[in-house]
Amino acid sequence: MAIVAQGICVSLGGRCVLTAADMALQPGEVLGIVGPNGAGKTTLLRVLAGLLRPDQGSVRYDGSTARELGRRALARRVAFLAQDGAATWSLSVEALVGLGRLPHRPPFGAESEADRAAVANAMALCDIAALAGRTLGTLSGGEGRRVLLARALAVDAAYLLADEPLAGLDPGHQLETLKRLRTVAAGGVGVAVVLHDLSLAARFCDRLLLIHRGLRIANGAPGDVLDDAALADVFGVSVLRGQRDGVPFLLPWQPIDARGPTHDGR
Numbered sequence: 231m232a233i234v235a236q237g238i239c240v241s242l243g244g245r246c247v248l249t250a251a252d253m254a255l256q257p258g259e260v261l262g263i264v265g266p267n268g269a270g271k272t273t274l275l276r277v278l279a280g281l282l283r284p285d286q287g288s289v290r291y292d293g294s295t296a297r298e299l300g301r302r303a304l305a306r307r308v309a310f311l312a313q314d315g316a317a318t319w320s321l322s323v324e325a326l327v328g329l330g331r332l333p334h335r336p337p338f339g340a341e342s343e344a345d346r347a348a349v350a351n352a353m354a355l356c357d358i359a360a361l362a363g364r365t366l367g368t369l370s371g372g373e374g375r376r377v378l379l380a381r382a383l384a385v386d387a388a389y390l391l392a393d394e395p396l397a398g399l400d401p402g403h404q405l406e407t408l409k410r411l412r413t414v415a416a417g418g419v420g421v422a423v424v425l426h427d428l429s430l431a432a433r434f435c436d437r438l439l440l441i442h443r444g445l446r447i448a449n450g451a452p453g454d455v456l457d458d459a460a461l462a463d464v465f466g467v468s469v470l471r472g473q474r475d476g477v478p479f480l481l482p483w484q485p486i487d488a489r490g491p492t493h494d495g496r
Contacts, residue, residue: 330384
């Protein structure tokens with residue numbers, strides 16, 4: 231049981247974005263997808279969600295292709311939270327979260343008890359029950375991100391793909407969001423999340439996939455993937471490392487400048 235992608239190649243606008251990318255997402259794990267801007271992280275996530283057909287390669291969902299499953303079954307199995315997933319409809323927060331249940335309902339079908347329970351659970355998990363009657367336009371950016379995460383969670387899918395869900399969130403809500411994703415994974419859901427904060431990725435993810443220039447550079451435990459050599463080669467930074475309560479952390483410290491020492495001489 232897993233989402234398995236093999237040999238994924240994608241070109242967009244005449245530029246090769248992904249080259250022979252392989253990956254797997256297992257139930258019950260949090261997989262962090264990391265890499266510099268333009269590395270191909272979002273493209274890979276869109277391929278996994280069935281929103282973008284690769285030029286080469288294949289994706290299987292628990293052994294079946296997207297074509298074999300069909301669009302509605304795939305939408306029930308895989309929930310996708312887009313990086314630019316803003317919604318401008320004049321819907322209440324509760325109704326917007328309820329859109330996550332559409333793959334489970336027949337066309338024009340009425341909301342079921344299971345739908346209402348899934349929406350309530352998702353809103354409670356994202357701490358937005360108090361916002362139920364408001365519209366997205368009246369919320370802060372951070373509140374809106376939590377609403378969109380709740381919509382994805384309401385799908386009650388086997389896999390959740392989240393593209394930069396921490397964007398626009400303050401530090402406290404970043405931590406709360408990652409704790410929520412860990413809670414979801416503990417319930418058996420496979421979670422793949424694109425992250426830019428390497429320290430949070432190392433702390434909250436079971437496994438990391440490092441992508442650079444469309445290539446898979448490393449795949450494994452955070453401590454193995456985020457070694458000094460990879461951070462220097464891929465991100466061009468040196469880091470400080472430490473430990474708190476038995477949990478290791480890293481802090482990007484300064485860019486590595488091949489032309490000479492930085493301004494502070496170190």
